[in-house]
Amino acid sequence: MAGNYQESHGKIQNLGSRCQPNALHSTKPIGSFLGLGSVIDDLWETAIAPNTRQAYNTGFNNFILLLAGIMASVNLSNLQVTEDMLIYFVAHCYNLKLSYATIKLYMCGIKFMCLKHNIPFPSSAELRRMYAILGGVKRARGKISRPRYPVTFNILKDVGLCGYLRQKATSFEDLMMQTACIVAFFGFLRCGEFTVKTSFDHTVHLCVSDLIITDEYVMVHLKKSKTNPFREGVKLKLFKVGGILCPYVACCNYVSARLRQNPSPDDPLFIVDNGQALTRSIFIAKFKHVLQCIGINSELYNGHSFRIGAATSAAAAHVEDHLIKVLGRWSSDAYCRYIRTPQSCIREAQIALTKH
Structure with a gap:
């Protein structure tokens, strides 16, 4: 049939x-x-x-x-x-x-x-x-749910995802991937907010002019997102946080390399070596390849893993709930389902029940 x-x-x-x-x-x-x-x-x-x-x-x-x-x-x-x-x-x-x-x-x-x-x-x-x-x-x-593991800060740093890309660093594309991963994490971004599905549209997707560097922070202008369907625009500020995964430093380094290619303001911000805009499929493929290279099962991760990982890392760092909602631009308590609670925390909570 x-x-x-x-x-x-x-x-x-x-x-x-x-x-x-x-x-x-x-x-x-x-x-x-x-x-x-x-x-x-x-x-x-x-x-x-x-x-x-x-x-x-x-x-x-x-x-x-x-x-x-x-x-x-x-x-x-x-x-x-x-x-x-x-x-x-x-x-x-x-x-x-x-x-x-x-x-x-x-x-x-x-x-x-x-x-x-x-x-x-x-x-x-x-x-x-x-x-x-x-x-x-x-x-x-029945309910079919695909596992979506979080890309936490620990996976990004040192010999993790960005650590591998930094050590490899043989092309502009490696720098681009490293920057895209860091921006996705600190910006609590959905994959579709920094990649394109098929063709690039400067009225919708991230352009070179959508990333503005100030003395204190990097401003990222999202023209459209899931929670902003009317294209009113959302401006994200990525501050100087220090350390090897500072989003400010990563963006400055990437923008410097990108500007050497003499792009126009309306050209795509993230591009691959052939000059085409970074598509979702290319990003996911490269992201999973790096995970395999560092010994992590890539089948457990997808493009949403950065947003899940940012929420999980924020909760682990005891960031207040209302701030997690602000950082992730959630309008409801839906962010709670993104937070992955370690087994050790559950065990400690159960032990705490015995002390009262």
């Missing part, structure tokens, strides 16, 4: 993103007469984040493809989504080995795209059977 699905998927590409409101109605929308059609389209595009929009389009496309395989024809102008259609789609996704989270996201995408194209969609009260089926998927799949 998966093979047939992939074959039919190739025949219809990005249906959700191509379906415009004008194509769904025989009459011309009022907005078109007023010259507002393009404005409305733009507002639909900006109603959700780009990554969410891509996932929603994928879910909707797959849903239409399934209907095309079981119905004589699919006419979006008179389509009416039913609970049974959604139940069949959930079962179809389950057969394709998709996770519960992915299936649930696709269902949200179908609902959103139906709203966008004015396609009738059942209310929550009319979807009780479908939600029960989703619950079955959740229980059948």
Whole structure:
């Protein structure tokens, strides 16, 4: 079934993103007469984040493809989504080995795209059977959690991650990796905040001009982040802390080397040897390679390990909770789940219970 699905998927590409409101109605929308059609389209595009929009389009496309395989024809102008259609789609996704989270996201995408194209969609009260089926998927799949170990300060220093890169230091790329790791740690950064997914966009990603060096600290300007989706911008200050992993010194050394390449202010801040922006995949690959070189199992770490490690190291250093929230730019107590508590601390806590 998966093979047939992939074959039919190739025949219809990005249906959700191509379906415009004008194509769904025989009459011309009022907005078109007023010259507002393009404005409305733009507002639909900006109603959700780009990554969410891509996932929603994928879910909707797959849903239409399934209907095309079981119905004589699919006419979006008179389509009416039913609970049974959604139940069949959930079962179809389950057969394709998709996770519960992915299936649930696709269902949200179908609902959103139906709203966008004015396609009738059942209310929550009319979807009780479908939600029960989703619950079955959740229980059948079980909870799959990938281990995400923290990159703590101890892993970074001395003969650790940055220590290895400093000793190696045979290219500009080694200096770049060392600096990116230190900035990611002290800035509590998510991987997507200092790397690019595919192509570089100076309006979104870190540029040379986004790192400003003052006498006391380095200012890093994040144009967009997970907790700042409206691109109001966040300015992080990395102070002089001394020692071999001082973020201020690391940034100064890197910027000096980067400026010798005569970049423009809008060029990417972190680049590899071929001059291209540092992508997430390249960073993760190099990061894991270094971990293997220093004898650490790289399968237990990923790009989020720096943010987890910073929170863990801060807690171990008895940094107050409210400061950890500020450093990591958390708006809730979600930071607590990032802190990895050593077994020795648990043992000491249990011993303390016996003393009262």
